[in-house]
Amino acid sequence: IRFKTRLVVLATALSCAFAGAAAAADVKPRLIRFGYGLNEDSVQGRAARHLAQELEKISGGKLKMKTFGSANLGSDEQMQGALVGGAQEMMVGSTAPLAGMVKEFGVFDLPFLFNSEKEADAVLDGQLGQDLLKKLEAKGLVGLVYWENGFRNMTNSKHPIVRAEDMQGIKLRVMQNQIALGVFNTLGANAVPMPFSELFTALETRTVDGQENPITTIQSSKFYEVQPYLTITRHVYTPWVVMASKKWWDKLSPDEQKLVRQAAEASRDFERKDSRADSLKAMGTLEQAGMKINTVSPEEVARMREKVQPVVDKYTQELGPDLIRQLNAEISKARN
Numbered sequence: 204i205r206f207k208t209r210l211v212v213l214a215t216a217l218s219c220a221f222a223g224a225a226a227a228a229d230v231k232p233r234l235i236r237f238g239y240g241l242n243e244d245s246v247q248g249r250a251a252r253h254l255a256q257e258l259e260k261i262s263g264g265k266l267k268m269k270t271f272g273s274a275n276l277g278s279d280e281q282m283q284g285a286l287v288g289g290a291q292e293m294m295v296g297s298t299a300p301l302a303g304m305v306k307e308f309g310v311f312d313l314p315f316l317f318n319s320e321k322e323a324d325a326v327l328d329g330q331l332g333q334d335l336l337k338k339l340e341a342k343g344l345v346g347l348v349y350w351e352n353g354f355r356n357m358t359n360s361k362h363p364i365v366r367a368e369d370m371q372g373i374k375l376r377v378m379q380n381q382i383a384l385g386v387f388n389t390l391g392a393n394a395v396p397m398p399f400s401e402l403f404t405a406l407e408t409r410t411v412d413g414q415e416n417p418i419t420t421i422q423s424s425k426f427y428e429v430q431p432y433l434t435i436t437r438h439v440y441t442p443w444v445v446m447a448s449k450k451w452w453d454k455l456s457p458d459e460q461k462l463v464r465q466a467a468e469a470s471r472d473f474e475r476k477d478s479r480a481d482s483l484k485a486m487g488t489l490e491q492a493g494m495k496i497n498t499v500s501p502e503e504v505a506r507m508r509e510k511v512q513p514v515v516d517k518y519t520q521e522l523g524p525d526l527i528r529q530l531n532a533e534i535s536k537a538r539n
């Protein structure tokens with residue numbers, strides 16, 4: 204009996220301690236609007252829901268997140284603006300349009316940089332990736348974590364891309380920054396910058412002939428309905444960044460900020476795993492959907508690399524040779 208009593212006393216003391224900690228935590232009921240560009244059935248959609256559930260769970264139901272897919276709160280660029288102005292709390296979007304605010308994000312548009320997801324993870328979660336996130340604060344954004352968008356491949360409505368020359372005359376939608384534009388124009392395409400939210404219609408109406416994105420997106424956005432040719436090029440690995448409005452973030456208590464960070468980290472781990480699994484499945488789905496798929500040969504990739512070298516050199520100067528040296532050092536460290 205004495206032993207049991209002691210146990211009960213201990214249990215009561217423990218639960219009081221926990222309740223005390225929860226009460227002491229400064230967490231107010233809040234509603235967070237989280238926007239993203241792809242549809243609900245995409246890797247982004249699944250990870251956004253995971254983030255919302257995780258946050259609600261660890262905050263004891265106080266921090267509620269409402270997610271808005273399909274660019275319903277605006278394109279990546281428009282949402283960036285809304286976060287800076289404080290009209291929207293959180294979003295996930297590509298690094299490419301962020302380069303307009305913090306030019307160094309352009310490093311992720313340099314072609315043929317990473318060989319594997321593992322190398323990308325190491326750089327993004329390492330010094331360089333984290334330094335870039337910190338640079339956002341001066342612009343009114345809080346960069347929390349990177350999600351995987353992935354290695355990008357090309358689709359078009361004209362013909363398979365076997366050689367770089369096959370890009371000649373193809374009107375190709377690219378993400379909105381100078382490096383992406385320079386790379387594809389140099390490869391011979393007629394590059395047209397455009398927000399992702401306008402892309403499906405542009406492909407459908409033949410305003411553009413092609414686009415480039417990871418196969419997970421080519422599948423979830425149903426580009427196979429309007430693009431018969433898929434060419435596996437893996438020409439660039441681009442990430443997504445989960446961000447918060449700095450105006451809003453500064454009003455959160457340290458406890459609240461900690462919970463949001465924690466949930467964001469959980470969503471990152473979930474999303475990368477899901478993206479990699481989905482990427483393996485997507486190829487089969489696209490084939491079944493009738494896409495004609497080809498892979499550019501390693502020799503041709505080498506030719507493409509050579510062709511775009513002047514663009515890489517130009518932006519190495521513009522982004523800073525030291526930054527590019529650090530980038531290459533972090534990649535080779537992950538590679539070996």
Ligand code: TK8
Pocket residue numbers: 239240241278279296297352378398399400415416417420
């Ligand atoms: C979605 C975009 C998309 C990106 C693009 O909003 O623009 O092509 O790959 O994922 O961020």
